[in-house]
Amino acid sequence: MKQLNVIGLDQSGAEQLGKKLNTLLANYQVLYMNVRGFHWNVRGERFFELHVKFEETYNDLLLKVDEIAERILTLGQRPEHSYSHYLNGSAIQEATNVTDGRECVKALLEGYKVLIQQQRDILEEAGAIHDEGTASLMSDYISEQEKTSWMLTAYLG
Secondary structure, X not given: OOOEOOOOOEHHHHHHHHHHHHHHHHHHHHHHHHHHHHHHHOEOOOHHHHHHHHHHHHHHHHXXXXXXXXXXXXXXXXXXXXXXXXXXXXXOOOOOOOOEHHHHHXXXXXXXXXXXXXXXXXXXXXXXXXXXXXXXXXXHHHHHHHHHHHHHHHHHO
């Protein structure tokens, strides 16, 4: 007989999903700090538009960081909250001293690529344990980030 957690999901499945969400959280945190750095340090002729876009992006990433951490808690797990964990657990690498707008956008696109793939994996696993809450969250993020990736790709030409 399966052990169910407080929201009626298989405990073992929720634990596995919590681990994957913690990995996703680590990637979001690293990307968030990268985009903060892009916002602060971007230079060049597209400064004004990119400065605003990066601020919009990091604010969105910060909201998602909080939603992911709260989802981990809802599953009965504990969100990781140390930068050492984030750096060790993230597939997204720190972007330091990047000032060229095109390079910032390319790094952001690479970050979205990692997030989208991880979110697709989590979406599939959430479906397998009938976790509609996590599946819905991932589906929303994927749709939004796919469109943003298309737009950023169009921006690069």
